[in-house]
Amino acid sequence: MSSGGPPQSPAVAKSEVAVEGECPLLAATFAYWDNILGPRVRHIWVPKGDQVMFLSDGEVTFLANHTLNGEILRSAECGAVDVKFFVLAEKGVIIVSLIFDGELKGDKNTCALSIILPQTELAFYLPLHTICVERLKHVIRKGRIWMQKGFNIISVLSLEIVPIMELLASMKTHSVPEDVDIKDTVLNDDDIGDSCHEDFLHKAISSHLQTCGCSIVVGSNPEKVNKIVRTLCLFLTPAERKCSRLCKADSSFKYDTGLFIQGLLKDSTGSFVLPFRQVLYSPYPTTHIDVDINTVKQMPPCHEHTYNQRRYMRSELSTLWKTDSEEEIPPDTIIHTDETFTPDLNIFQDVMHKDTLVKSFIDEVFMLKPGLSLRSTYLAQFLLLLHRKALTLLKYIEDDTQKGKKPFRSLRNLKTDLDLTVEGDLNIVMALAEKLRAGLHSFVFGKPFYTSMQERDVLMSF
Amino acid sequence: MIGSPDLVAFTKEDEYGQTSPDPWALPEEFSVPLYPLADSNPWAKTSYAKFTKDFILISEFSEQVGPQPLLTIPDDPKICGTFDLNYFSLRIMSVDYQASFVGHPPGSGYPRLSFVEDSRVVLGDSKEGAFAYVHHLTLYDLEARGFVRPFCMAYVSADERKIMLQFQELSLRFSQASECLKAGNRRAFAKELQRKLRDLEYTHSVLQREEGLQREAGPQRMYSAHAVEKANELANVEKSIYEHRDLLKQISLYNRRPRRDPHAVTCQKCMSECLSECEALLDKYAKLANPFSYNNKGEKREEGQADGGGGDGEGDEEEDESVKRRPSYTPQLIKAKSAKCFDKRLKTLLELCENTFYSATVELLKETERSFRGDLCYLHTRRLDRALCRKQRITNFLFEEDLGDDDEDEGRTLRPFCAVNHAVDNYSLLNPPPIVLGPDHLELDSLEPPDPLDPASETSHTQESELGLRESHLESSPSDQTLETQESSEETKGSFSSDKSGLGQSERQQNLAGMKSEAPDPDPDSDLTPDPDHNTDMERESSSEETETTAGDDEGDNKEDQTPTSLLEVVSGLEASREDVCEGEAEEVSDLLVQIDTACCMAQEGFLYEASAPEAVPRLSQNSHPQPLSQTLVVNQEPQAQIPLQDDYTVGSPCSESPAAGLELPVGLLGDAVSRTSVEDGWDCTMSASTGSDRAASPLGYGGTVTLRQRKKAGQGALRFVRQYPFAMQALWCLLSGRTLVVLGADEGRVRRLVAALALFVPSPGKCGERIQAWLSCPFTLTDLQRWKLIGLQRVASPVGSSMLYSLSRYSRYISILDADQKTLRCPPYRGQLLANIADHRTYIRRGSTYFLHVQSTLCRLAAKAFLFTFTHHLHLPVSSTEGPEGLEGRRCCFLQEQLGLGEEDSHILLYLSQLITHQYLQPANRSSATAPCFSFNYSTSVLYKI
Known part of the structure; x- marks a missing residue:
């Protein structure tokens, strides 16, 4: 005998996350399409403490359910993660939803992992969208494996939801402003060696540009660190600056994957431990700058970095797949290895290639009188030159390969024709071009196999 | 006995190299691809989409048939290809994002209209490779269920990143379109x-x-x-x-x-009306x-x-x-x-919307589609390029495209405007987006004057007149107004008030007063249902006004009678209009340069001018003006003079302050011979501009801004020139070091093409290419050489031809001559390295557009070096009171040679560019005049280069 009435909704679990500072995130939700009940919210994460805007659980649930509306028509490939982005003025919120398929109780379900922010944070959030989405996408990959095994996905998702809340909170207080005043940077010094050694500055900027504008600056003195952070930010676009973070004066932030530049404070022992996995998961290779000992190290170029990253991701997912127990979520810090791939832990190497572009810029910019707008103008001219060179290079390759239909075989001609014979110059321009056209390094430097610097040099001589 | 069929099962795996799957191996659907498509072809990411270009789709959630596509922009079925619009409409409209109450609320006697805000959604169909920015809006319909009709406008693209990176701009554009629709x-x-x-x-x-x-x-x-x-x-x-x-x-x-x-865009005027x-x-x-x-x-x-x-x-x-x-x-x-x-x-x-508003919305969406057209990487770079150019206005005049005056700050480019041409000041953006990806109002298409026959431009006139907005006739919407024409339209307003014959002054004032008071018509019917006859008249008037307004600066003052009765009227009109432009720009630059220390420039000025004769030319020009221009010139007007002006042939000084103005040669304005007496030489000077079909080959629109598209086209010609002529480097050096280059040839088309190609390398060519004379068929004078840095000269076998050759030989020490017929170049030798990279005839650069980009970056570098040289204090100021000019000179030479590594000839380029920057900086009032700061020459022997 049936009890009558509609089936009872399962209770929505809720986690309150303690986040330092004001977190612009209102809530994160995990919802799924129940074949009987329709869209259901399974879990809600909310930051603990004061918020700009309050959403009741009912409102959160209503919004989360909305993210799955229309997904009954979804016809994506298995394993695909689709992103939906809502700006609902009527509710005054932004919702970012990642839609994916997963197995719940033996059934294939459409699921949605969403984060909800106030609409007023749109301009703040948009530059960080890609970072958040990429990080959430990867945790969803892990979550899908967990679901497949019949385990609770929430614990896996929490591994990234909480850091994203922390990231957004930290960016709210310490992100680099869109316009950096040159007066707050090393480029305002009277002379080149005033703040830091000339060669160090050159190497730092050059390597920073060679690694697509992605750098971490570590040191014991927050002011010194931030001055270098701001200096490097001058070489980024305004949107990229909004994805950069200054270091905190009293304690250090954690390293965050995806930011362009981040200042990190060393601990009392004078060290800062970088998480290997997170650094490897950065979309671009990273330059490591230590302002205490004036060292600059960089990761291998884009195509090697991407290859390493993917190998590591596969290894990590594979390890998760082989896990037997729900209690054994492999922590992020574990270095995943398998029979075919052992990551090279020495990912930061010396900057090998000298350039002329940055060298001459550094030499010349200090000739102009500081305090006026002369140096800013000269900097703008330098950046314009770099961007135009990158676009020219891109167009050159596009013409030569018929938009990638043919392999690129004339790197030497390119270097001669575009005046990029100096290796460092080529690296800088290639890095800028990579940001415009992802995958360019892999395309130009042959198959994206793991190449050492020497191998790459051999390739480039063709 | 084991038969062969039984063995197949065992052999098959080995044969095909397949092994039994590892039960512990991670299935691909849970993994990430090791070699994604982007690695093998970075251009192929979006190739699986079923449509070829981005487009805008308007869909409706019909209460009768459900979601249905209504309209695409562009309205071309080829764009969408085999993409299923019905299915996609279903996808994007399958959610009621604006879920709010409609109909009779409980306890209310009357049905309530729900005023819901628009929703913006980005979603996609990864399988189809289609992504969309979707703007949901609700319109009211008395006969619809709940009085509402849900619609959406979607920008559909195969590139998800393109949409997300330009989200705010898309949102702003579509909000404007939505508000327009809703107002109607x-x-x-x-x-x-x-x-x-x-x-x-x-x-x-x-x-x-x-x-x-x-x-x-x-x-x-x-x-x-x-x-x-x-x-x-x-x-x-x-x-x-x-x-x-x-x-x-x-x-x-x-x-x-x-x-x-907070992101809604509203037009106060539309609202209040x-x-x-x-x-x-x-x-x-x-x-x-x-x-x-x-x-x-x-x-x-x-x-x-x-x-x-x-x-x-x-x-x-x-x-x-x-x-x-x-x-x-x-x-x-x-x-x-x-x-x-x-x-x-x-x-x-x-x-559902009034015709005016509907048309305006469609226009707005068309403009949106145009401005977002193309690959993200080029859109992104172009914006970066412009943002960076804005920060270096002091050197932009050398080689950069004119940025115009209205986009000093990026925010202004996104300033909302009313689609039905209400004054822009009426707009309020509730919360302007802090990230501003400015729409390219200098979109290549929009830079060209709109075709008066273009139905699109006519539509906007219709809109204006239907609304009865007299004032708005004088304002062009950004969609069809170039920067140039915005200025000219300002001027035009003045001329309308005094010259307009079609409408009496008092009547106009009444209309304007009516407009300003914004009082509703006593009888709303007459406003809501405009009188068709009246409407037609208004439409006609506004159309003609619009055509003139957008036709370019030169025509701005000739409203009363388009056909010039006298050449002098035209010339003076031209000068007057350009003067205004110059003055406006001068103020702006002086504001911009406040912070830059002038000390080094002031000191440098003496240095720069000491080798030249700065007084010679102005004196000459003063002497050549014993009487006003109108009295000295003799105009032999021929029947062809009745032909309306062609912009290409509007040659003349852009500013009356130009020292060479007195020797202004009103060349070829009317397409045929106009003669006058040269005060200096006393010879009859006949200049002509052919009406041959080849003239269209010239990318330089005199009287109109030289656009990026024209310059890109010229890139192809320049690449051809570099490949064909081994002495191209020498020719480029002449241009970049300020030596006038004369391209001599009998074939007008060939000469014009060469001039167009070489014009890329002329520093400070002027906003409208004033320093380039594409085709000249008479001898030139010394002052012409100061004014023009690149001249296309007709080779003729007549007495005029011999006098031209005479002038060539007479001034040969000041000029370089590129003979297009003989394929020779006579100029001083160049042994530098600075230009080797842009003038290498063995270059593997395949396309003109790529070569143009390469040239652009090289010239950008030259401009930067010149800027550095100009504003490096210690090169222009003595370090001690005892230091004389020799010491300074030595320091400068040392800087050029040792710091910048330049040889003597290369130094000339930098010196010349620096001279231009100094001149520009110290005399910003003349910045748009194409006058050279000085006329310098050297006594190097010229060499004849042959192929």
Whole structure:
């Protein structure tokens, strides 16, 4: 005998996350399409403490359910993660939803992992969208494996939801402003060696540009660190600056994957431990700058970095797949290895290639009188030159390969024709071009196999 | 015995190299691809989309047939290819994002209109490779369920990143379009209510009459069933009238409600116009409802305020008069239960909005589609490029495209504008986006003057005139107005007020006054239903005005009579208009340069000019002006003079302050010979500009801004030149070091093409290419050499030809001669390395556009070095009081040679560019004049280069 009435909704679990500072995130939700009940919210994460805007659980649930509306028509490939982005003025919120398929109780379900922010944070959030989405996408990959095994996905998702809340909170207080005043940077010094050694500055900027504008600056003195952070930010676009973070004066932030530049404070022992996995998961290779000992190290170029990253991701997912127990979520810090791939832990190497572009810029910019707008103008001219060179290079390759239909075989001609014979110059321009056209390094430097610097040099001589 | 079929199972795996799958191996669907598509081809990411280009899709969630596509922009089926628009419409409209209450709320007597804010959604179909920015909006329709019709406008692209990176800009553009549609819809809705109310009134009066008759016909205190039915019907109609009046009141309150959307863009003028119209209607129908208001005294009290004492006879008389003035609509009898019929025909989008607003929205969306067209990486770079160029205005004049004056800050490029051409100041963006990806108002297409026959441009005129907005005729919307024409339109306003013959001054003032007061028409009908005749006239006028306004600077002052009766009028008109431009720009630059220390420039000025004869030319020009220009010039006007001006042939000094103005050669303005006496040389100088078809080959539009597209085209010619001529480097050096290059040839087309190609390398070519003379068929003078840095000269075998050759040889020490026929170049030798990279005939650069980019970056580098040289203090100021000019000179040479590593000839380039920057900086008033700061030369022997 049936009890009558509609089936009872399962209770929505809720986690309150303690986040330092004001977190612009209102809530994160995990919802799924129940074949009987329709869209259901399974879990809600909310930051603990004061918020700009309050959403009741009912409102959160209503919004989360909305993210799955229309997904009954979804016809994506298995394993695909689709992103939906809502700006609902009527509710005054932004919702970012990642839609994916997963197995719940033996059934294939459409699921949605969403984060909800106030609409007023749109301009703040948009530059960080890609970072958040990429990080959430990867945790969803892990979550899908967990679901497949019949385990609770929430614990896996929490591994990234909480850091994203922390990231957004930290960016709210310490992100680099869109316009950096040159007066707050090393480029305002009277002379080149005033703040830091000339060669160090050159190497730092050059390597920073060679690694697509992605750098971490570590040191014991927050002011010194931030001055270098701001200096490097001058070489980024305004949107990229909004994805950069200054270091905190009293304690250090954690390293965050995806930011362009981040200042990190060393601990009392004078060290800062970088998480290997997170650094490897950065979309671009990273330059490591230590302002205490004036060292600059960089990761291998884009195509090697991407290859390493993917190998590591596969290894990590594979390890998760082989896990037997729900209690054994492999922590992020574990270095995943398998029979075919052992990551090279020495990912930061010396900057090998000298350039002329940055060298001459550094030499010349200090000739102009500081305090006026002369140096800013000269900097703008330098950046314009770099961007135009990158676009020219891109167009050159596009013409030569018929938009990638043919392999690129004339790197030497390119270097001669575009005046990029100096290796460092080529690296800088290639890095800028990579940001415009992802995958360019892999395309130009042959198959994206793991190449050492020497191998790459051999390739480039063709 | 084991047979072969049994073995197949064992052999198969080995044969095909397949092993049994590892049960512990991670399935691919849970993994990440090791070699994603982007690695093998970075251009192929979006190749699996079924459509070729981005497009805009307007869809509706129809209450009858569900989601359906209505319109695509561009309206070309090829764009969408095999992409299933029906399915995609279903996908994007399958969610009610604006879920709010519509219809009768509980406890409310009347239906409520729901004022919902627009929603913006980015979603995609990863399988189809289609992604979209979707802007959901709701329009009102009296006959629709809940009075609402949900629509959406979607920007569909195969590149998800493109949408997300430009989200704010897309949002702003679509918000503008949405507000435009909604403004039109509110007016249309009010109009519809007006009609409905009139029908109801009429029905009411008919029913009342019938009921009265029946009551009289029947016995006292006895009501027949028919009479009861009539009475009920009457009550229903009355109720309906109240409901519709309430709807009218609601719609008039639209813009008084608090906006919840911080990103909404509203035009205050549209809002206030709509509001005043609605209020006028509301007033009117409150009065009209009075005849039956005695039936419901309670409600009468409620409506009393709006009533305004309409019950008296005077009010009725007024109303009668106004009714008489409305011949356009005949009220109809409304049958009971006629509404809410499911088989009714739903209004089209055009019917839902007024035609004006609909057309304006479509125009706006077309403009949006155009501005977002193309690959993200090029869009992104172009914006970065412009943002960076804005920071270096001091050197932009050397080689950069003119940025125009209206985009000093990026925010202004995104300043919202009214799609129906209301003044821009009326707009308020509730919360302007902090990240500004400025739409490219200098979109290549839009830089060209719009075709007067273009239906698109005509549409906007129609919109203006339908609204009766006289003032807005003078304002072009950014969609069809270039930076140039914005300036000229400003000027045009002045000239209209005095010169316009079609409309009397007083009439114009009345119209303008009417506009400014924004008072609604006493009879809303006349506003809502414009007089078609009047409309046509207005449309015609505005069209012609618009055509002139956007035709370019040169024509701005010739409104009264397009055909110039005298050459002098044209020349003086040209000069006057350009003077204005120069002055405006000068102020702006001086503001920009406040912070830059002038000390080094001041000191450098002496240095730069000491080797030259700065006074010579001005003196010459003063002498050459013993009388005003109009008196000295002799115009031999031929019948061809009646031909309207061609921009390409408008040659002359852009500013009257130009030292060479006195020797202005009004060349080829009228397409044929014009002669005058040269004061200096005393010879008859005949200059002509051929009307040959080849003239179109010239990318330099004199009198119009040289656009990026034209320069890119020139890149192809430049690449060809570099490949064909081994001495190209020498020719480029001449141009970059300020030595005038004369391209000599018999074939006009060839000469023009060469000039067009070489023009890329002329420093400070002027906003309109004033320093380049593409085709000259008479001898030139010394002052011409100062004015023009690149001259295309006709080789003729006539006495004129011999005098030209004479002038060539006479001035040979100042010029370089590129003989296009003989393929030779006579110029001083160049042994530098600075230009080796852009003039290498063995270059593997394949396309002109790529070569143009390469040239652009090289020239950008040169400009930077010149800037450095100009503003490095210690190169121009003595370090001690004892240091003389020799010391400074030595330091400069040392800087050029050792710091920048330049040889002697390369140094000349930098010195010349620096000289131009100094001149530009110190005399910003003349910045747009193409006058050279000085006329310098050296005595190097020229060498003849041959192929």
